Amino acid sequence: MSTVDNLNNSNESSVSLREVGADDPIREQIRQVATAVREQTPLAQSFTNFVTINLVANAQLAAGGTAAMSFLPNDITSLAEQCGATYINVGTLLPFYRDALQEISEHLSRHQCQWVLDPVAAGIGVARTEILKGFKDYPPTIVRSNASEALALHDMWDLAEEDSSEEHQGPAGVESVDSVDQAIGAAKDIANYLAQHSPTHTAAVAVSGAVDLVTDGKRVFRLPGGSAMMTKITGAGCSLGGVTATYLAVADPLVAALSASMLYNVASQIAQRHSHGPGSFQVEFLDALWNVTPEEIAAAPLLLA
Amino acid sequence: MSTVDNLNNSNESSVSLREVGADDPIREQIRQVATAVREQTPLAQSFTNFVTINLVANAQLAAGGTAAMSFLPNDITSLAEQCGATYINVGTLLPFYRDALQEISEHLSRHQCQWVLDPVAAGIGVARTEILKGFKDYPPTIVRSNASEALALHDMWDLAEEDSSEEHQGPAGVESVDSVDQAIGAAKDIANYLAQHSPTHTAAVAVSGAVDLVTDGKRVFRLPGGSAMMTKITGAGCSLGGVTATYLAVADPLVAALSASMLYNVASQIAQRHSHGPGSFQVEFLDALWNVTPEEIAAAPLLLA
Amino acid sequence: MSTVDNLNNSNESSVSLREVGADDPIREQIRQVATAVREQTPLAQSFTNFVTINLVANAQLAAGGTAAMSFLPNDITSLAEQCGATYINVGTLLPFYRDALQEISEHLSRHQCQWVLDPVAAGIGVARTEILKGFKDYPPTIVRSNASEALALHDMWDLAEEDSSEEHQGPAGVESVDSVDQAIGAAKDIANYLAQHSPTHTAAVAVSGAVDLVTDGKRVFRLPGGSAMMTKITGAGCSLGGVTATYLAVADPLVAALSASMLYNVASQIAQRHSHGPGSFQVEFLDALWNVTPEEIAAAPLLLA
Numbered sequence: 001m002s003t004v005d006n007l008n009n010s011n012e013s014s015v016s017l018r019e020v021g022a023d024d025p026i027r028e029q030i031r032q033v034a035t036a037v038r039e040q041t042p043l044a045q046s047f048t049n050f051v052t053i054n055l056v057a058n059a060q061l062a063a064g065g066t067a068a069m070s071f072l073p074n075d076i077t078s079l080a081e082q083c084g085a086t087y088i089n090v091g092t093l094l095p096f097y098r099d100a101l102q103e104i105s106e107h108l109s110r111h112q113c114q115w116v117l118d119p120v121a122a123g124i125g126v127a128r129t130e131i132l133k134g135f136k137d138y139p140p141t142i143v144r145s146n147a148s149e150a151l152a153l154h155d156m157w158d159l160a161e162e163d164s165s166e167e168h169q170g171p172a173g174v175e176s177v178d179s180v181d182q183a184i185g186a187a188k189d190i191a192n193y194l195a196q197h198s199p200t201h202t203a204a205v206a207v208s209g210a211v212d213l214v215t216d217g218k219r220v221f222r223l224p225g226g227s228a229m230m231t232k233i234t235g236a237g238c239s240l241g242g243v244t245a246t247y248l249a250v251a252d253p254l255v256a257a258l259s260a261s262m263l264y265n266v267a268s269q270i271a272q273r274h275s276h277g278p279g280s281f282q283v284e285f286l287d288a289l290w291n292v293t294p295e296e297i298a299a300a301p302l303l304l305a
Numbered sequence: 306m307s308t309v310d311n312l313n314n315s316n317e318s319s320v321s322l323r324e325v326g327a328d329d330p331i332r333e334q335i336r337q338v339a340t341a342v343r344e345q346t347p348l349a350q351s352f353t354n355f356v357t358i359n360l361v362a363n364a365q366l367a368a369g370g371t372a373a374m375s376f377l378p379n380d381i382t383s384l385a386e387q388c389g390a391t392y393i394n395v396g397t398l399l400p401f402y403r404d405a406l407q408e409i410s411e412h413l414s415r416h417q418c419q420w421v422l423d424p425v426a427a428g429i430g431v432a433r434t435e436i437l438k439g440f441k442d443y444p445p446t447i448v449r450s451n452a453s454e455a456l457a458l459h460d461m462w463d464l465a466e467e468d469s470s471e472e473h474q475g476p477a478g479v480e481s482v483d484s485v486d487q488a489i490g491a492a493k494d495i496a497n498y499l500a501q502h503s504p505t506h507t508a509a510v511a512v513s514g515a516v517d518l519v520t521d522g523k524r525v526f527r528l529p530g531g532s533a534m535m536t537k538i539t540g541a542g543c544s545l546g547g548v549t550a551t552y553l554a555v556a557d558p559l560v561a562a563l564s565a566s567m568l569y570n571v572a573s574q575i576a577q578r579h580s581h582g583p584g585s586f587q588v589e590f591l592d593a594l595w596n597v598t599p600e601e602i603a604a605a606p607l608l609l610a
Numbered sequence: 611m612s613t614v615d616n617l618n619n620s621n622e623s624s625v626s627l628r629e630v631g632a633d634d635p636i637r638e639q640i641r642q643v644a645t646a647v648r649e650q651t652p653l654a655q656s657f658t659n660f661v662t663i664n665l666v667a668n669a670q671l672a673a674g675g676t677a678a679m680s681f682l683p684n685d686i687t688s689l690a691e692q693c694g695a696t697y698i699n700v701g702t703l704l705p706f707y708r709d710a711l712q713e714i715s716e717h718l719s720r721h722q723c724q725w726v727l728d729p730v731a732a733g734i735g736v737a738r739t740e741i742l743k744g745f746k747d748y749p750p751t752i753v754r755s756n757a758s759e760a761l762a763l764h765d766m767w768d769l770a771e772e773d774s775s776e777e778h779q780g781p782a783g784v785e786s787v788d789s790v791d792q793a794i795g796a797a798k799d800i801a802n803y804l805a806q807h808s809p810t811h812t813a814a815v816a817v818s819g820a821v822d823l824v825t826d827g828k829r830v831f832r833l834p835g836g837s838a839m840m841t842k843i844t845g846a847g848c849s850l851g852g853v854t855a856t857y858l859a860v861a862d863p864l865v866a867a868l869s870a871s872m873l874y875n876v877a878s879q880i881a882q883r884h885s886h887g888p889g890s891f892q893v894e895f896l897d898a899l900w901n902v903t904p905e906e907i908a909a910a911p912l913l914l915a
Contacts, residue, residue, distance in 0.1 A: 094704070232672065
């Protein structure tokens with residue numbers, strides 16, 4: 001858990017950061033959106049991996065939304081317009097997903113349906129690469145990933161400026177081997193690309209790490225807090241993607257990405273205090289997602305570069 | 306949680322209901338069946354969705370049974386006669402399920418194997434509709450669903466009388482938008498249809514809601530109790546379908562459906578008292594499924610229309 | 611939970627057993643390996659069933675490793691050499707698995723990658739039998755199973771000596787109907803067969819039961835302890851297979867199989883003491899996997915025939 005000081009002083013970060021004030025309008029927007037999720041129980045549907053599909057649904061319910069899961073294009077397209085947002089996670093692929101996900105992403109784009117992409121394990125396997133490259137033509141509204149995945153997606157979509165000096169180590173399984181700071185440029189490039197293709201001309205990228213990053217392509221927010229125990233349960237990132245879709249159902253992309261990540265940071269800190277290992281941590285985390293108030297979410301640590 | 310009074314007085318229900326007495330033979334049957342499950346640890350196999358497959362298995366084990374899960378027709382048919390019952394849930398379909406489920410349902414019917422259907426999200430997607438319509442020719446012994454799904458299945462199977470005035474709003478995701486009372490006629494029609502095709506000429510339909518409904522086509526029971534937290538975890542209904550199959554392995558359809566639903570109502574009330582959110586609720590619920598006694602199950606609130 | 615005495619005196623076992631001493635070198639090896647897992651967080655990838663895939667990943671993380679899950683041959687082969695070990699579990703098969711698992715097992719063998727097989731439900735269904743028979747040509751490094759599954763695999767691979775008098779009852783779902791003692795000969799035969807084909811000429815078989823068995827084909831260890839509650843949650847065996855792969859990433863097969871099983875026995879005893887049913891048992895079990903020390907693992911009950 002970083003503070004402003006140790007973040008600014010760490011090797012990880014050399015950018016100057018300021019705390020977003022309690023009276024900054026973005027905090028009130030976050031509070032209102034968190035309230036709206038509780039009041040409206042918005043439906044977000046998911047096409048997500050088999051490892052963490054249960055946690056994604058339970059996290060969406062605990063955060064105040066409603067969940068529906070499917071792997072058939074016709075199911076997803078049938079519900080797309082009833083859903084406030086759709087979530088796609090490319091974790092555990094089956095052979096038929098390439099065609100299914102192309103059909104789904106094309107439908108979502110054509111019908112101006114907002115969706116969140118979690119490019120899990122981007123860079124591993126030809127099928128995943130082909131699917132992720134295919135999304136360039138029908139892009140999501142929000143990308144939620146770790147640093148290595150953001151860098152890999154940035155490469156796959158050829159978004160690098162020619163003078164880019166960013167280098168990364170490539171994927172090593174599903175864990176990030178790159179730091180969030182290494183992915184700042186990639187995250188901004190991806191967010192700007194998404195915004196160009198978004199029906200509302202707005203988009204966001206959220207990169208999870210010890211200190212999370214959220215950007216709409218212009219402003220870059222950093223979110224300290226959270227708990228290292230989130231890396232000791234499977235599905236912390238996947239379920240954040242699902243909850244981001246729940247929030248996107250009632251908010252613009254930047255505020256949705258910020259609110260969901262701030263909820264996760266507050267809830268995981270509470271869970272860490274009340275747990276004795278990863279089993280009780282997950283139980284306490286779901287309880288905290290349910291009990292945290294909109295005011296607590298809006299007051300979470302938030303820095304602006 | 307409804308009582309007899311507020312159920313009779315609510316807008317939801319206008320039918321006259323009486324509490325089933327402590328000495329009614331059905332309560333003793335329920336007690337015996339709950340005891341038998343504990344003593345015999347019956348095996349019920351499942352073909353169920355990926356979201357809640359783990360909870361289905363854990364709930365069956367906690368209720369006293371044994372679980373086996375598969376998606377291959379040959380696996381299911383190999384085990385069908387060793388199993389006391391089979392459970393089929395159409396939540397997250399894969400492309401090959403249409404042929405697989407037709408083969409399975411046909412085998413189960415021909416070999417007079419009892420099975421429980423959960424028509425999750427009935428009405429959404431062409432593949433699901435085709436599968437559910439196909440079950441009309443090889444029907445289950447018990448249908449366990451929410452009100453909207455019961456109404457959708459009733460439509461798909463063309464069971465409505467011509468003078469039927471029932472109307473419903475159609476599906477909205479996996480949550481019911483119709484009340485249990487709206488589904489009374491549909492539930493009775495389905496139960497009667499199932500009974501006509503059942504090897505034992507008996508069948509049941511269980512419709513879950515704030516006050517559950519269970520019918521064999523003649524008698525209509527209402528089951529108040531339970532906990533609203535059951536709607537804040539994923540798989541409450543799916544796992545009830547699985548546990549209903551566990552009970553069906555040792556009981557007739559009506560008593561199986563009643564016993565499983567009463568167990569769920571008792572256990573979820575206990576879980577609500579001991580939990581602080583959906584995470585601890587699910588943990589306490591599994592503990593309660595394990596600890597509730599046959600006597601407590603048989604004494605749960607039970608009304609007869 | 612058996613002691614040396616009641617194991618030796620039980621009907622189940624007629625072999626003479628001695629406790630492995632506190633100063634036996636194998637206990638120091640186990641302690642070092644348990645320490646290495648904590649320090650190196652090794653990556654083990656899994657191709658495993660849908661019921662318990664979440665618990666497999668969470669158990670690997672709680673035990674100190676890192677997890678990655680996939681069902682595509684190209685994903686698995688891409689990561690195989692980055693992974694210390696691969697885990698394959700044949701629980702819930704899909705139609706495309708036969709070709710996928712043949713391709714994967716062939717790749718792992720050719721590239722001398724170590725892997726753990728859990729032959730769940732061996733003997734049920736033609737597809738599973740065909741897959742398991744196919745592994746004879748490209749065998750794993752460790753087999754982790756229950757007694758019935760070990761006996762079924764022994765049959766499928768035609769490893770029985772002609773004068774073998776072992777008989778077993780065949781599969782009955784996913785639970786073992788045979789005792790661990792009945793599988794001693796089969797376990798040794800399988801371990802010797804695996805060792806002949808192993809790049810390191812070493813292998814192991816772990817048979818879980820009331821008293822576990824672990825053998826490298828020469829020595830036969832018995833591991834009393836554990837908790838009967840492990841049979842009341844789904845995935846105890848599956849996740850032990852995954853954690854065995856985590857340990858195999860940093861240890862030779864015998865020590866990996868012993869360490870993982872001893873960790874499970876210690877953790878499940880702790881969980882039983884702190885829980886009130888299968889829900890809290892699973893939570894406490896994951897916490898205990900995380901909190902148990904290398905010294906406690908190395909000191910767990912361990913007998914040698």
